Amino acid sequence: MPLSKAQLLAWLGKLDAVYAAKKEYLTDLDAAIGDADHGINMNRGFGKVMEKLPPVADKDIGTILKTVGMTLMSSVGGASGPLYGTFWMKPGMLLGGKEELDAADFARFVEAGVDGILQRGRPERGDKTMYDVWAPVLEVVKARAAAGDDVAAIVDAALPVGEKALADTIPLQARKGRASYLGERSVGHQDPGATSSYYMLETLRDVLHA
Amino acid sequence: MKKLINAVENVVKEQLEGMALAHPELTVAFEPTFIRRADAPVAGKVALISGGGSGHEPMHGGFVGKGMLDGACPGEVFTSPTPDQMYACAKAVDGGAGVLFIVKNYTGDVMNFEAAAELVAADGIKVQNILIDDDVAVKDSLYTAGRRGVGTTVLAEKIVGAAAEAGYDLDACAALCRKVNQYGRxxxxxxxxxxxxxxxxxxxxxxxxxxxxxxxxxxxxxxxxxxxxxxxxxxxxxxxxxxDDPAYTRTVREWDGSGWAENTLTDAPFxxxxxxxxxxxxxxxxxxxxxxxxxxxxxxxxxxxxxxxxxxxxxxxxxxxxxxxxxxxxxxADDEILKYWDAPVKTPGLVR
Known part of the structure; x- marks a missing residue:
């Protein structure tokens, strides 16, 4: 089964609810090693996405993704604004005209999004950032799509990999962002950006199994 | 918390509204938010734009005016502004000679200004993006996001602002800004x-x-x-x-007119x-x-x-x-820096 436009919109709507529910948790994670605003920023950003979606909801998937990216870029702020903005905008540029995403399209989506994060933030694996979740997830997504899985099976395979990658950020010492100034004091905390990224994957799994 | 505020969510907006009322020589725009010289764009002059989180006043909004900045983009308190602000500000103040972004080295500010530079360049406006990273408390750039941008920012905005007023082109403004950053700690x-x-x-x-x-x-x-x-x-x-800070070396990303170039810079010690x-x-x-x-x-x-x-x-x-x-x-301070340090400036935060 491909990812339908209705599922994409359901995913975005559910993400808005997830970031509202996790606002304080994400902010607390950020308070430990950053500047205590990640949950507030994600909640504000997806709230804005909900305002901007209705007029484009019947447009192609590329337009929807670009709208999400532009909205996050201009409302989230901090480092996560440009990172998530690029993550949604880059696939939007690739997937113009699409009404649904098959497994190959979905792999291109994730690849273009992660590529956007790489271009904007220049992270390396182990820097204790959202890329630490996305890098192994992208590998699984590409491999499963090449093996012929459908989107739901791909996401099912990627989720535990993302979950482990998220936990693996805890012992890392940050080398990017404001957390990097803490040096060794950043060790022992789960990365907030990696956490909000994992929620994207987890929420998509929930939507695909709804 | 004891502060002179009404509602927390309106702090920045209400403060900017007050600033606009107090300073008719400035224009404050909302959605997206930026402050600009009321007489901008100044034809033929390089336009200087800076920005960052609010809470550092008078920087940056208080440094908008003749001889310093053409525009400033304030974010929420201690939160970087977003690219749509810098983009709208650049469109409003570009006088045909291009726009120089002066960016303090914080991950959020850097990424938002980089995204803005791409948008501005895509519209055919010449743009340069110079980082200020002068905080010697951060020793290494390999395992951190590099030195933060602090006090030298104020001096750079004053000096480069005066040079732009005197007719420096965009490349010369960028070179002077880079030099001031490398000379400041x-x-x-x-x-x-x-x-x-x-x-x-x-x-x-x-x-x-x-x-x-x-x-x-x-x-x-x-x-x-x-x-x-x-x-x-x-x-x-x-x-x-x-x-006593030794030489400091790091790699910065600067817009070269069509893409991002990685430049390695070394600051000599005093x-x-x-x-x-x-x-x-x-x-x-x-x-x-x-x-x-x-x-x-x-x-x-x-x-x-x-x-x-x-x-x-x-x-x-x-x-x-x-x-x-x-x-x-x-x-x-060399002769060039002193010349533009001594030049007149008229802004809410700095007058000479």
Whole structure:
């Protein structure tokens, strides 16, 4: 089964609810090693996405993704604004005209999004950032799509990999962002950006199994 | 939290509205938010834009005016502005000679300004993006996001603003800004924390008898804590960190007209015989009188180390809300830098 436009919109709507529910948790994670605003920023950003979606909801998937990216870029702020903005905008540029995403399209989506994060933030694996979740997830997504899985099976395979990658950020010492100034004091905390990224994957799994 | 605010969510907007009423020579736009010279665009002049989180006033909005910035983009308190703000501001102030972004080196600011530069360039406006990274409390750039942008930002905005007013083209403005950044070094000390209105409680706890050394400008922790000593000891420590700082090398990303180029820059340390501009800054809550006590010792340390203070700036110019504390910036001054330092400037925050 491909990812339908209705599922994409359901995913975005559910993400808005997830970031509202996790606002304080994400902010607390950020308070430990950053500047205590990640949950507030994600909640504000997806709230804005909900305002901007209705007029484009019947447009192609590329337009929807670009709208999400532009909205996050201009409302989230901090480092996560440009990172998530690029993550949604880059696939939007690739997937113009699409009404649904098959497994190959979905792999291109994730690849273009992660590529956007790489271009904007220049992270390396182990820097204790959202890329630490996305890098192994992208590998699984590409491999499963090449093996012929459908989107739901791909996401099912990627989720535990993302979950482990998220936990693996805890012992890392940050080398990017404001957390990097803490040096060794950043060790022992789960990365907030990696956490909000994992929620994207987890929420998509929930939507695909709804 | 005891602050002169109405509702927390309206703090920045209401403060900007007040600023607009007080300064008809400025225009404040909302959605997206930016402050610009009312007489911008100035035809044929390079336009300077800076921006960052609010809470550092008078920087940056208070430095908009003739001889300094053409536009400033304030974010929420201590949160970077977003690219749509810089894009709209650039469109509003470009006088045909291009736009220089002066960007403090914080991950959020850097990424948002980079995204903005791409948008501005895509519209056919010439743009350059120069980072300020002068905080010597951050020692290495390999395992961190690099030195933060602090006090040198104020001096760069003044000096490059005057050069733009005098007719420098975009490349020359960018080169001068890069030089000022490479010639400037800063170090900050906090006596108290500060409270972000949305957070409602102090960003960190600092004991009655303690100071935090090597702070940035967002209440982020410094390098270490120590018991408070006399002003002479705190000043000598901060000045020593700056003057004895060795060469500093890092790679910065600069827009080369069509894409991002990675440039490796090395800042030479100060040397005996250097002339310097000395900037003693209040973090917001420290009175001017105490800054003069800092300056008294700073002058002695500079003499001892063979540096000559040829100009000074003393006061609250790059602050962290109501934090008590100070920062010192020393900027090696050559003839070009002094010429534009001495040029007239007329902004709400700095007049000469």
């Amino acid at each position: 800063s170090f900050g000390v906090a006596l108290t924390s500060c409270t972000v209105p949305a957070a409602g409680k102090p960003t960190f706890d600092l004991g009655e008898g303690e100071v935090e050394m090597g702070i940035g400008i967002h209440g982020e922790p410094g390098t270490h804590r120590m018991p408070i000593g006399p002003v002479d000891a705190l000043t000598a420590y901060a000045a020593g960190q700056i003057i 040397a005996k015989g250097d002339n310097v501009i000395a900037f003693v800054n209040s973090m917001g809550g420290t009175p001017l009188s105490e800054l003069y006590a800092v300056y008294r010792k700073l002058d002695a340390v500079c003499k001892e180390k063979g540096l000559t203070i040829v100009r000074n700036l003393i006061g609250p110019y790059i602050t962290s809300l109501e934090m008590q504390g100070f920062s010192i910036t020393l900027l090696k």
